[in-house]
Amino acid sequence: MSEPVRIAAVIPAAGYGKRMQSSVPKQFLTVQGRSILQHSVDAVLQNEAVEHVFIAVSENAQHQLPLSRPKVSFVAGGDTRAESVLSGVLHAITQQYTHVLVHDAARPGLPAEVLAAVIKAGIHDDNGAIVAVPVRDSLKRSEPDQLIISTNVARDNLWQAQTPQLFSASLLADAISEMGTDNPALTDEASAMEFIGYHPKLVMGSLKNLKITHPEDLELITAFLKV
Numbered sequence: 397m398s399e400p401v402r403i404a405a406v407i408p409a410a411g412y413g414k415r416m417q418s419s420v421p422k423q424f425l426t427v428q429g430r431s432i433l434q435h436s437v438d439a440v441l442q443n444e445a446v447e448h449v450f451i452a453v454s455e456n457a458q459h460q461l462p463l464s465r466p467k468v469s470f471v472a473g474g475d476t477r478a479e480s481v482l483s484g485v486l487h488a489i490t491q492q493y494t495h496v497l498v499h500d501a502a503r504p505g506l507p508a509e510v511l512a513a514v515i516k517a518g519i520h521d522d523n524g525a526i527v528a529v530p531v532r533d534s535l536k537r538s539e540p541d542q543l544i545i546s547t548n549v550a551r552d553n554l555w556q557a558q559t560p561q562l563f564s565a566s567l568l569a570d571a572i573s574e575m576g577t578d579n580p581a582l583t584d585e586a587s588a589m590e591f592i593g594y595h596p597k598l599v600m601g602s603l604k605n606l607k608i609t610h611p612e613d614l615e616l617i618t619a620f621l622k623v
């Protein structure tokens with residue numbers, strides 16, 4: 397008999413948000429009355445299949461975390477996003493979760509239907525599933541001086557990865573460990589799973605699920621999070 401499925405979310409929240417240029421890491425900025433981190437936690441807990449949330453944070457950010465709730469625990473983050481994710485995944489395994497749903501703290505606008513779709517697509521398949529959106533604009537390759545050298549970058553079947561990304565917890569831990577948490581090619585969980593031979597399924601995401609990266613993103617997310 398197969399073991400029952402138990403899903404924990406892992407939220408990497410130990411980044412410094414250099415590109416955001418704010419005085420506190422972007423996940424602690426307040427938008428529509430709650431921190432960005434809190435919106436992201438609430439977004440993953442919208443789905444009842446998610447039993448617990450492990451948030452990976454850096455030690456010096458712990459004082460900024462008023463999120464004390466029964467379904468939420470904090471774990472130590474690392475120097476890279478992959479290290480922070482692995483820390484959360486290993487805690488999830490210790491507590492007998494079979495699957496992990498990794499979601500960036502910096503993506504507070506995750507729609508409930510996108511979350512449900514990625515869980516449905518990945519839960520019974522070792523390849524797992526990730527949220528992504530098809531590339532919509534024409535792509536240009538340039539020299540460092542920003543002069544175009546080519547527009548012939550094919551867009552067919554080209555997607556931009558988002559989170560959440562759902563995988564078997566043990567497979568993902570193996571994949572990240574094998575690829576190496578400081579490997580620059582490990583940009584998301586799917587890249588690690590691909591590294592060990594899997595082919596994660598792409599599930600349609602949403603522009604509302606944007607990752608807050610640059611200051612102008614705050615204006616957009618404020619509009620998206622409006623009730």
Ligand SMILES: Nc1ccn([C@@H]2O[C@H](COP(=O)(O)OP(=O)(O)OP(=O)(O)O)[C@@H](O)[C@H]2O)c(=O)n1
Nearest residue numbers: 408409410411412413414415475476480501502
């Ligand atoms: N050592 C790290 C680096 C990043 N992250 C998290 O990974 C997510 C996506 O990363 P990104 O947007 O690149 O965040 P930062 O690394 O904070 O941003 P920047 O690259 O601009 O410094 C964020 O929720 C961030 O907090 C993490 O948990 N641990």
Ligand SMILES: C[C@](O)(CO)[C@H](O)COP(=O)(O)O
Nearest residue numbers: 500557558559583584585607
């Ligand atoms: C995982 C991710 O959100 C997919 O888009 C992203 O790769 C993480 O952040 P970064 O902007 O690539 O550092």
